[in-house]
Amino acid sequence: MADKKNNIAWKILITLILAGILVMGGFHLYEWWQTRKAHFVKYEAFGIDIPTNYGIHGIDVSKYQEAVDWESVKGMKVEDVQIGFTFIKATEGNSNEDRCFKRNWKQSKEAGIPRGAYHFFIASKSGKTQAENFISTVELQPGDLPPVLDVEQSNGVKSDKLRQRVKEWLETVENYYGVRPIIYTNVDFYKQILKDEFDQYPLWVAHYLQKEKPRIYRDWHFWQHSEQGHVNGILYKVDFNVFNGDSSEFRNLLID
Secondary structure (H helix, E strand, O other): HHHHHHHHHHHHHHHHHHHHHHHHHHHHHHHHHHHHHHOOOOOOOOOOOOOOOOOEEEEEHHHOOOOHHHHHHHHHHOOOEEEEEEEEEEEEEOOOOOOOHHHHHHHHHHHOEEEEEEEOOOOOOOOOHHHHHHHHHOOOOOOOOOOOOEEEOOOOOOOHHHHHHHHHHHHHHHHHHHOOOEEEEEEHHHEEEEEEEOOOOOEEEEOOOOOOOOOOOOOOOOOEEEEOOOOOOOOOOOEEEEEEOOOOHHHHHHOO
């Protein structure tokens, strides 16, 4: 009887192992197929109006763009506009990691595109715990952009409590990496919620209503001016950004 039970247990174990191998194989096959499709996606232009008074243009991506062929992204050039940097979603909340982060992080670097990682902030959760999630996921290297905190929702949390948690995240991340993080948000959220307490941090601001510059009273480093762009090597629409400065100022922002 004992031998029969052992045989059944072994059969169950082997079945589970084989099922796991098939699932993993299917996942990698799906990734390969998505990347293959992305490689053949070509656009005649970026599909949006590009602010031409800025010299350095970039995109930001997450799992919603699925597989990205970064070599095709790097190779696309329309007149004088070429993708010169990317921000990549890394984490969200206390424990979530974007399922495409590792691949995007590695392959954008291999393609020679300066990269930055961002964390999507959940206002109802601890700033320190969320910072630890980001730190455990993201290894920054020389030539990378500073870490980014994406904070754009209050989730019903009072403004003073939200600002306290944002400060926890920023201070924890800055102490770990030794570089001041960038704040990403939209114009109204900055003016109404964050206010003047974070003016010492570099700002990446989202604003789609003007073609020349975002409508904000303080200095800014990056401007997300559209969420409707197209780039070779990406199957879906993607956010477009510009850097507010020249190439030497951009290099000075990168991690040593």
